[in-house]
Amino acid sequence: xxxxxxxxxxxxxxxxxxxxxxxxxxxxxxxxxxxxxxxxxxxxxxxxxxxxxxxxxxxxxxxxxxxxxxxxxxxxxxxxxxxxxxxxxxxxxxxxxxxxxxxxxxxxxxxxxxxxxxxxxxxxxxxxxxxxxxxxxxxxxxxxxxxxxxxxxxxxxxxxxxxxxxxxxxxxxxxxxxxxxxxxxxxxxxxxxxxxxxxxxxxxxxxxxxxxxxxxxxxxxxxxxxxxxxxxxxxxxxxxxxxxxxxxxxxxxxxxxxxxxxxxxxxxxxxxxxxxxxxxxxxxxxxxxxxxxxxxxxxxxxxxxxxxxxxxxxxxxxxxxxxxxxxxxxxxxxxxxxxxxxxxxxxxxxxxxxxxxxxxxxxxxxxxxxxxxxxxxxxxxxxxxxxxxxxxxxxxxxxxxxxxxxxxxxxxx
Amino acid sequence: xxxxxxxxxxxxxxxxxxxxxxxxxxxxxxxxxxxxxxxxxxxxxxxxxxxxxxxxxxxxxxxxxxxxxxxxxxxxxxxxxxxxxxxxxxxxxxxxxxxxxxxxxxxxxxxxxxxxxxxxxxxxxxxxxxxxxxxxxxxxxxxxxxxxxxxxxxxxxxxxxxxxxxxxxxxxxxxxxxxxxxxxxxxxxxxxxxxxxxxxxxxxxxxxxxxxxxxxxxxxxxxxxxxxxxxxxxxxxxxxxxxxxxxxxxxxxxxxxxxxxxxxxxxxxxxxxxxxxxxxxxxxxxxxxxxxxxxxxxxxxxxxxxxxxxxxxxxxxxxxxxxxxxxxxxxxxxxxxxxxxxxxxxxxxxxxxxxxxxxxxxxxxxxxxxxxxxxxxxxxxxxxxxxxxxxxxxxxxxxxxxxxxxxxxxxxx
Numbered sequence: 001x002x003x004x005x006x007x008x009x010x011x012x013x014x015x016x017x018x019x020x021x022x023x024x025x026x027x028x029x030x031x032x033x034x035x036x037x038x039x040x041x042x043x044x045x046x047x048x049x050x051x052x053x054x055x056x057x058x059x060x061x062x063x064x065x066x067x068x069x070x071x072x073x074x075x076x077x078x079x080x081x082x083x084x085x086x087x088x089x090x091x092x093x094x095x096x097x098x099x100x101x102x103x104x105x106x107x108x109x110x111x112x113x114x115x116x117x118x119x120x121x122x123x124x125x126x127x128x129x130x131x132x133x134x135x136x137x138x139x140x141x142x143x144x145x146x147x148x149x150x151x152x153x154x155x156x157x158x159x160x161x162x163x164x165x166x167x168x169x170x171x172x173x174x175x176x177x178x179x180x181x182x183x184x185x186x187x188x189x190x191x192x193x194x195x196x197x198x199x200x201x202x203x204x205x206x207x208x209x210x211x212x213x214x215x216x217x218x219x220x221x222x223x224x225x226x227x228x229x230x231x232x233x234x235x236x237x238x239x240x241x242x243x244x245x246x247x248x249x250x251x252x253x254x255x256x257x258x259x260x261x262x263x264x265x266x267x268x269x270x271x272x273x274x275x276x277x278x279x280x281x282x283x284x285x286x287x288x289x290x291x292x293x294x295x296x297x298x299x300x301x302x303x304x305x306x307x308x309x310x311x312x313x314x315x316x317x318x319x320x321x322x323x324x325x326x327x328x329x330x331x332x333x334x335x336x337x338x339x340x341x342x343x344x345x346x347x348x349x350x351x352x353x354x355x356x357x358x359x360x361x362x363x364x365x366x367x368x369x370x371x372x373x374x375x376x377x378x379x380x381x382x383x384x385x386x387x388x389x390x391x392x393x394x395x396x397x398x399x400x401x402x403x404x405x406x407x408x409x410x411x412x413x
Numbered sequence: 414x415x416x417x418x419x420x421x422x423x424x425x426x427x428x429x430x431x432x433x434x435x436x437x438x439x440x441x442x443x444x445x446x447x448x449x450x451x452x453x454x455x456x457x458x459x460x461x462x463x464x465x466x467x468x469x470x471x472x473x474x475x476x477x478x479x480x481x482x483x484x485x486x487x488x489x490x491x492x493x494x495x496x497x498x499x500x501x502x503x504x505x506x507x508x509x510x511x512x513x514x515x516x517x518x519x520x521x522x523x524x525x526x527x528x529x530x531x532x533x534x535x536x537x538x539x540x541x542x543x544x545x546x547x548x549x550x551x552x553x554x555x556x557x558x559x560x561x562x563x564x565x566x567x568x569x570x571x572x573x574x575x576x577x578x579x580x581x582x583x584x585x586x587x588x589x590x591x592x593x594x595x596x597x598x599x600x601x602x603x604x605x606x607x608x609x610x611x612x613x614x615x616x617x618x619x620x621x622x623x624x625x626x627x628x629x630x631x632x633x634x635x636x637x638x639x640x641x642x643x644x645x646x647x648x649x650x651x652x653x654x655x656x657x658x659x660x661x662x663x664x665x666x667x668x669x670x671x672x673x674x675x676x677x678x679x680x681x682x683x684x685x686x687x688x689x690x691x692x693x694x695x696x697x698x699x700x701x702x703x704x705x706x707x708x709x710x711x712x713x714x715x716x717x718x719x720x721x722x723x724x725x726x727x728x729x730x731x732x733x734x735x736x737x738x739x740x741x742x743x744x745x746x747x748x749x750x751x752x753x754x755x756x757x758x759x760x761x762x763x764x765x766x767x768x769x770x771x772x773x774x775x776x777x778x779x780x781x782x783x784x785x786x787x788x789x790x791x792x793x794x795x796x797x798x799x800x801x802x803x804x805x806x807x808x809x810x811x812x813x814x815x816x817x818x819x820x821x822x823x824x825x826x
Contacts, residue, residue: 101789365823369819375513387526388609388610403770404804407778413781
């Protein structure tokens, strides 16, 4: 079946989903956790076939690591699904309620979005994750993963379909694209008739492609060129801790620091200290001319460096005049994801907190906290770097929309 | 200046706007109301030139009526601006606040969107309306109106620029496209770098064009194929009142009824009565075969009729089996705007209220209440018929986004 036909069936299924209560949705998810484990042999066998083919095609070891499912990882996937089941029902919440002037009783209620399309790359665990979150939020889901993980994703979605079937719910509520062609995927991204929301998960290139071709509303996730700015009054010990954590605790993720900005008043003193700590840990540093005049052996930063999300032990360093220039730099080169200031000065702090146009702005803390679990959302489907609907960590509430339900006694206007 | 250059300057201005407090913004708006009246002669002269040219070009009288600004209308425009100034500040609201597990204090705060692009047709009052709402919400605004109202819009935006200047705020906060070419407008709609949100206001065709070409997030507004469904247990007097109000009180607006659905159990009795009331008021009715078998002289409805937003004294009529078929019809032909059920049966009501995937769903009340003022939002920039960010009447709160501000003491992860 092609992706458009699948989306059409998902749209029809989404109407059935609207009528299913939260308890039943949770029961299906708990059953899904069971069918994942019950189908372990099948899932591991299909995954092994994906991995073997990927090896033959010369996939890098890092990529193969992301592709592999073993006993431990499958148990973690099932546990993740159980955790989603345990979260509060995001559907049917009364967000506002009042009598409007004409006498009608107005309720603003959270309702399912309908059909959510998710385009992702090779990690097969995304399949279970997205299937569980979308279903919990009452929406049907159309997944389009990478060709290299197709067998693994298929085995996982089959387990979910088993759980749906056991509970008398149409298996069209979850669709997995059957290795659609490039053209088919582009048509899908324009298919406003059947798909209400498109979420790309993966590399910057993937996200750009989706934004370019989509006619469906998109929520961009992920791209993070995050900054830490060390102000003139910063506590150096605190700055060290925050910078090392933001850069080193997990360099490959989107909330890791890519660029360090340092106030020129403290540069002479602080730069040798922090660059030495970073280089000890194997970090390569691209720096501006003034920084290179203070510390020897730094690489030369270009305009492009400042735009780069390295996701690796590489970073940029730049000396700035003051907090205003720090804000200017971040607004020019950042991706509106997460940025931090380290300072003991209230004026600098307020300028930064209000002047930075990012989803998450930190004072005296690491950018690494930008995460649905850390924020107490219980789960996340991604981190939005755009401004409409969802911003920052996107949890179950952001996977719903709302409707106004109005109860009258014959009122006319 | 071309539209992209204007958008770029608006983006820079949007950073200044973030730092301006609510009181100053309200002061600017009150001054804008004054400069509108102080420049009355200029505005009316420019408007007269637009109207003269439109007449020469053979514009219809109805369209010319929309274009005209006179003393009374200008006073109403200024009063509208004053009302916006009086509304609660939508920026800087603490939407959520808590300590997250690591110890960081998290605040979710409403913040300006940045730059809002608005593409509209000939009514020049939209200029003042949008300029005031966007400014109140702390965002810069780029307006692209119709060529036929350019002089009027220019005179109105000049009045706003005067108010900005008097208060020491950059006049780049409000931009009016200088009759941009088709290509320029298309480039503008793709200009993600400088524009954060695009709102088309106007005809279905205009909205479709924007959705087709935009790469910026769009909020669709307006298109309304609204339904009233009369269930078997409906009170006929109440149904009459609601139907006549929904169709006749203002047929040209998006929340007017376009299609009436009647349960077959009451069709024999109710159809002659309601069709006669409607026809007395000059309404033409396109109807399905079963309805035409009951009432003589109805026009023949086609699939296309059911998709049509007439905005006129024309409507569709169809007999349905039950509430399920009514829902099926509305989901197939509706625009997810506003739909009503008239019934005294709780089961039908619940099925309808939860089964209809529209922004506003009514029980025993007219669809005509879908409006920002009626809902108590104080103002509206449009009625969204899509599901992300804003749904239904879109007020000042929906013209903002949010950011997480996190206050730490050196926390790392």
